[in-house]
Amino acid sequence: MLLGLAGNSCIGHILRCFRAKTHSSFTSPINSFQFSRSIYCATMASAAAGETRTEPVYFSDTYLFSFDKASVLKAEKLEGDSNDYAVVTDQTIMHPQGGGQPSDQGEITTSVDGTDVVFQVKQVSKAKDSQEIKHIGCFSSGSAELLPVGQTVKMTINEDMRRLHARLHSAGHLLDTALNRLNASDLIPSKGYHFADGPYVEYIGNVANEERDKLMASMNEVLSDLVKENIATQITVGDSGERIVSIAGLPCPCGGTHVKSTAEIGPMKVTRMKKNKKNMKMSYSLESS
Ligand SMILES: [Zn+2]
Structure with missing residues (x-):
């Protein structure tokens, strides 16, 4: 099923994501790179x-x-x-x-x-x-x-479906923000799957087997903080006309629908971290979905 969905013509339209240069926590090795996420952006198409x-x-x-x-x-x-x-x-x-x-x-x-x-x-x-x-x-x-x-x-x-999809998509972006805040990973976001039947984000890179539980625990603490902080979502237009969505301060070109602020995502957690070919697959769940 996942393969079928990944074959959708919109998925695979790779655009460049980037980290905000002004955020004080964006100083780790993962902050200076440019990473890609499988997203589509209608503002880019002609x-x-x-x-x-x-x-x-x-x-x-x-x-x-x-x-x-x-x-x-x-x-x-x-x-x-x-x-x-x-x-x-x-x-x-x-x-x-x-x-x-x-x-x-x-x-x-x-x-x-x-x-x-x-x-x-x-x-x-x-x-x-x-x-x-x-x-x-x-x-x-x-x-x-x-x-x-x-x-x-x-x-x-x-309406219920739209609200759930927005929460799931924003939650996927929030994983990136949590990694950024932890300043402890060189994982590069690659692909998001924000469907209710098993959402995940894949990252290029690896986390040693013995480090995974520790990273998941740290991420879940940070995710809890980010939700409590109720950080407003910002949507702007980039230099090339692309739509930029910032979830909890982390900007990324994205054509999705998103929540107004992180509190709306509700409690969420990383449920599994698993190697998937060259990527680390990070599964997540919302408390109520
Ligand atoms: Zn997105």
């Missing part, structure tokens, strides 16, 4: 010829669960035998799967001449280097003919 563009409204508000200002750009049946369609709109509040974060789910609805149109969104996708976000799903009422170009629609997302 539209291909003939392709439509979807404004990622979820960039500016994790907590916008409903939105009625989107217009249809395309509503096309997918190839194959299923009854699935792809609906593309000029704006969306639905986060596509990518960057280690799962897809949102929800509904796209409207009413045309007294007929209700309800499109159940099962998956949201965005191809690498594309600015077009596709809502994949099926109609439980109405049809694609009732979604002509320019039709205004309302979107509603699964």
